[in-house]
Amino acid sequence: MKAFMIERYGDRNGGRITETPDPRAGAEDVLVRVHAASVNPLDFKIRDGDLKAILPYRLPLALGNDLAGVVVEVGAGVTCFAVGDEVYARPDKDRIGTFAELVAVHRNDLAPKPATLTMEEAASLPLVALTSWQALVERAQVQPGQKVLIHAGSGGVGTIAIQLARHLGAHVATTAGAANAGLVEELGADVVVDYRTQDFEEVLDGYDVVLDTLGGETLEKSLRVLKPGGKVISIAGPPDANFARELGANPVLRQAMNALSWKTRRHAKRRGVTYSFLFMKADGDRLRELTRLVDAGEIRPVVDRVFSFDQTREAMEYAGKGRAKAGKVVVAMR
Ligand SMILES: NC(=O)c1ccc[n+]([C@@H]2O[C@H](COP(=O)([O-])OP(=O)(O)OC[C@H]3O[C@@H](n4cnc5c(N)ncnc54)[C@H](OP(=O)(O)O)[C@@H]3O)[C@@H](O)[C@H]2O)c1
Numbered sequence: 001m002k003a004f005m006i007e008r009y010g011d012r013n014g015g016r017i018t019e020t021p022d023p024r025a026g027a028e029d030v031l032v033r034v035h036a037a038s039v040n041p042l043d044f045k046i047r048d049g050d051l052k053a054i055l056p057y058r059l060p061l062a063l064g065n066d067l068a069g070v071v072v073e074v075g076a077g078v079t080c081f082a083v084g085d086e087v088y089a090r091p092d093k094d095r096i097g098t099f100a101e102l103v104a105v106h107r108n109d110l111a112p113k114p115a116t117l118t119m120e121e122a123a124s125l126p127l128v129a130l131t132s133w134q135a136l137v138e139r140a141q142v143q144p145g146q147k148v149l150i151h152a153g154s155g156g157v158g159t160i161a162i163q164l165a166r167h168l169g170a171h172v173a174t175t176a177g178a179a180n181a182g183l184v185e186e187l188g189a190d191v192v193v194d195y196r197t198q199d200f201e202e203v204l205d206g207y208d209v210v211l212d213t214l215g216g217e218t219l220e221k222s223l224r225v226l227k228p229g230g231k232v233i234s235i236a237g238p239p240d241a242n243f244a245r246e247l248g249a250n251p252v253l254r255q256a257m258n259a260l261s262w263k264t265r266r267h268a269k270r271r272g273v274t275y276s277f278l279f280m281k282a283d284g285d286r287l288r289e290l291t292r293l294v295d296a297g298e299i300r301p302v303v304d305r306v307f308s309f310d311q312t313r314e315a316m317e318y319a320g321k322g323r324a325k326a327g328k329v330v331v332a333m334r
Pocket of ligand 1: 040041042127128131151152153154155156157158175176177180195213214218234235236278279280281319325326327328
């Protein structure tokens with residue numbers, strides 16, 4: 001089969017479509033013919049070698065963390081999927097490589113594709129929708145009437161997180177450029193702060209939850225818009241001890257990772273709020289719940305642009321800088 005692969009880390013123009021052996025489906029696996037895959041910042045971070053310490057892949061490596069496609073084979077232990085099913089997934093972090101014609105995915109990481117979506121739309125969802133779910137439903141336990149701030153509302157995560165927070169009954173604020181104000185309002189934002197001309201810290205106050213997708217100064221300021229007892233959940237800030245534990249890091253690495261968030265946690269404690277880092281996980285069961293929300297019209301994908309498979313490198317370049325619009329960039333294999 002063909003796959004978009006990197007041979008070494010750190011080459012920003014790296015990656016090319018290469019012939020590679022077809023993946024084999026183990027007993028608990030489902031072999032999927034990929035129809036579409038979406039681009040995530042995670043793909044650049046892996047390509048650039050930024051995550052080598054926590055995600056030690058063997059090279060050459062096929063990139064790609066999201067897929068929609070059709071089942072072509074099931075392992076002996078798989079009863080919940082059959083050949084011909086339309087599915088979508090964010091495969092486990094140790095089994096990525098969806099910029100490819102075929103991928104073997106563990107059955108627990110797959111879900112039926114939303115019937116109301118095209119393959120390209122479905123492929124845009126798994127990683128960002130699971131991230132939003134794990135942050136807002138599982139970690140923050142957002143309740144109706146709570147005030148939730150979603151940073152970067154026009155991004156892949158932001159466009160879905162706004163809709164999910166709204167579905168949970170929250171009052172939603174978001175930061176976005178002026179050009180995307182209309183879009184994020186349509187998705188359910190009650191308050192839009194133009195991050196280029198306004199300081200969100202000066203206009204927002206008393207929030208229960210912040211989903212931080214940017215880290216750095218945005219994260220520090222986010223601690224100050226929370227009410228006492230509020231929570232910042234960051235997917236882009238420094239890691240914490242819980243994340244290190246989940247990763248199975250050794251005690252030295254665990255301590256080193258926890259030290260990276262020490263200052264932020266200290267600032268949070270002083271203000272009577274909490275900071276935690278989230279690294280999303282593959283989860284077919286939660287993806288099934290998201291499928292239901294999508295088919296019920298509660299959440300819709302936002303696709304910026306679709307590229308063909310042989311334009312995968314261009315798709316990554318486009319997603320990485322100078323995008324025209326909002327939402328996700330997708331690569332269509334078929
Ligand atoms: N830890 C995890 O499990 C996890 C999961 C998913 C994503 N992430 C990380 O979360 C981050 C966001 O992911 P994504 O998929 O949403 O990325 P994305 O689709 O590339 O979106 C980034 C967005 O940030 C906006 N933006 C840039 N600077 C901003 C600012 N100062 N204030 C508000 N918005 C700003 C951009 O808007 P403009 O177009 O207006 O510039 C763009 O829409 C990435 O770093 C990614 O790696 C982590």
